[in-house]
Amino acid sequence: MTAAQTQTGGPPAIRLRNITKSFGKGRAAVHALRGIDMDVASNQLVMLVGPSGCGKTTLVSIISGVLDADTGTAEVFGVNWPDLSGAAKTKRRGELVGFVFQQFNLIPMLSVVENVAMPLLVRGEPMDRALDRAAAELNGVGLGDRVTARPAELSGGMQQRVAIARALVGRPRLLICDEPTANLDGHTGQHVMDLIKTASRGKAGDEKTDGRCVVVVTHDARIFHYADHIEEMEDGKLKSPSKVILEEARHVPHYDREANGETNGNGGATDKTK
Numbered sequence: 001m002t003a004a005q006t007q008t009g010g011p012p013a014i015r016l017r018n019i020t021k022s023f024g025k026g027r028a029a030v031h032a033l034r035g036i037d038m039d040v041a042s043n044q045l046v047m048l049v050g051p052s053g054c055g056k057t058t059l060v061s062i063i064s065g066v067l068d069a070d071t072g073t074a075e076v077f078g079v080n081w082p083d084l085s086g087a088a089k090t091k092r093r094g095e096l097v098g099f100v101f102q103q104f105n106l107i108p109m110l111s112v113v114e115n116v117a118m119p120l121l122v123r124g125e126p127m128d129r130a131l132d133r134a135a136a137e138l139n140g141v142g143l144g145d146r147v148t149a150r151p152a153e154l155s156g157g158m159q160q161r162v163a164i165a166r167a168l169v170g171r172p173r174l175l176i177c178d179e180p181t182a183n184l185d186g187h188t189g190q191h192v193m194d195l196i197k198t199a200s201r202g203k204a205g206d207e208k209t210d211g212r213c214v215v216v217v218t219h220d221a222r223i224f225h226y227a228d229h230i231e232e233m234e235d236g237k238l239k240s241p242s243k244v245i246l247e248e249a250r251h252v253p254h255y256d257r258e259a260n261g262e263t264n265g266n267g268g269a270t271d272k273t274k
């Protein structure tokens with residue numbers, strides 16, 4: 001939605017204006033972002049696609065308040081990251097944002113349920129309550145029977161499901177997924193995206209996740225069909241998605257879901273990227 005309207009008519013979940021970001025100085029400077037305007041409505045799963053080095057990770061780092069832009073405004077659900085700093089920013093980010101990465105980033109010596117509980121423990125919740133909520137979240141991703149396992153005992157797809165549970169346990173309103181299927185085979189990647197798509201709707205009646213928005217950075221054309229909306233990046237700028245990308249977004253890879261007891265959270269290829 002480079003053209004910036006929201007489908008709800010309300011304030012956008014994400015509002016970026018004139019975001020620029022460079023690394024280094026002088027002739028060695030890399031201009032990673034060259035003036036990004038973007039509005040994303042609530043209840044959307046947005047995909048950010050584009051070649052390696054075009055600035056995708058830099059952009060989601062700014063959206064999630066991990067990195068400061070050089071210029072511009074970066075508002076997420078009414079929070080303007082440049083207005084916050086230090087501990088206030090870290091606290092707000094912990095409440096507002098969940099992250100899923102290509103490398104699952106689980107702590108090897110902790111059990112699965114302890115990994116998922118970690119964001120709650122960091123924000124000071126009591127251990128028994130945090131573990132209960134983590135176990136419930138693991139149930140939600142189909143791993144309720146593996147809570148005591150160590151990450152290394154699980155397959156890559158299972159580890160990514162643990163990472164999704166960890167990202168969701170704090171009920172974030174914004175979920176950032178940077179190449180969530182890059183280390184997974186096609187079938188497992190679809191399963192992981194089913195969970196992310198379901199998460200993008202938030203929980204009914206939960207004011208904390210109401211209007212949740214998900215940003216997925218990806219190179220993986222096999223998952224484009226999950227997007228409500230696609231933004232393409234090139235050389236630090238956004239552009240309208242190319243025909244090739246829109247074609248790929250219409251194609252739903254076939255695999256035998258019923259044999260695996262899975263359902264497609266998207267209900268088919270609905271390309272709303274027009």
Ligand SMILES: Nc1ncnc2c1ncn2[C@@H]1O[C@H](COP(=O)(O)OP(=O)(O)OP(=O)(O)O)[C@@H](O)[C@H]1O
Binds near residue numbers: 050051054058
């Ligand atoms: N911390 C940094 N220091 C210096 N240069 C950086 C830093 N982070 C990113 N860059 C540079 O900024 C540009 C954009 O990088 P970014 O990681 O955002 O790209 P990307 O689109 O996520 O790429 P990929 O698909 O390979 O993950 C690249 O030229 C990269 O080398």
Ligand SMILES: [Mg+2]
Binds near residue numbers: 056057058
């Ligand atoms: Mg990247």
